[in-house]
Amino acid sequence: MKAEKIDAIRALAAAAIIAGAVPTSVASAQEASARGRVSAIVVRPLSVTRTGDLDFGTVAATGKGGGTVRVAPFARAARFAGSARQADCGTDAACGAVHAASFLVTGEPGRRYRVRLPAEATARDPRNPALALKVVALAARARSAVDRIGEGQLDGAGSDRLQIGGTLVVPPFTKAGHFTARIAVLIDYD
Structure with a gap:
């Protein structure tokens, strides 16, 4: 019996030696x-700074x-339609000059960007919030791409000028x- 035990121990030892020489799994x-x-x-973040507000001036209905009063980006004058007219204010400085809103856009030089605007806005008189006028057809044009609406490209220094215009709707009998x-x-990079 002792010899059988010794043979079994030798067989187990030989199997352990052989097992150590073979990879433990087929996958490895x-x-x-x-x-x-x-x-x-990483690019410079876009930044937009307002440099002037959209102003429809003083309107007489x-x-x-x-x-309506239409102020287009980079236009030199407003277009009046229907019964809306520019009020004659003489030399009164409080009358308001007509001009598009203007913005300075800065970011990564040479990169293209897109401008997103709401479809319309509601202008209210703070003294009488029930009175409201719609501003529709909002449009943005960049100095770098005046032939395209809502897009531009930053110059070599990483800046561009942007203007926003729109149409003021003056309903009949507006107070x-x-x-x-x-x-x-x-504004987002393209």
Whole structure:
């Protein structure tokens, strides 16, 4: 019996030695590896600064039909339609000059960007909030791309000028007031 036990112990020892020389799993004999790269490009963030507000000036609504005042980006004058007319203020500086809103856009030189505006805004008289005028057809044009609406490209220094215009709708029998609205201007890299 002793000899059988010794033979069994020798067989187990031989099996342990052989097992140590063979891979412990079939999968490890089939593994492969490679290395990849991770990269990122960090650009200057976009910034937009208001340098002037959209101003439709002082408007007189003559008649029952109502009218509109259109101020286009980079235009030299407003277009009046219907019964809306520019009020004759003489030399009164409080009358208000007609001009598009203007903004300075800065960011990564040479990068293209897009401008997002709301479809319309509601201008209210703070002294009488029930009075409201719609500002519609809001449009943005960049100095770098005056032939395209809502897009631009930053110059070599990383800046561009942007103007926003729109159309003020003056309903019939609008009461006198000083109407204002806020418009969100969102700019993203293209």
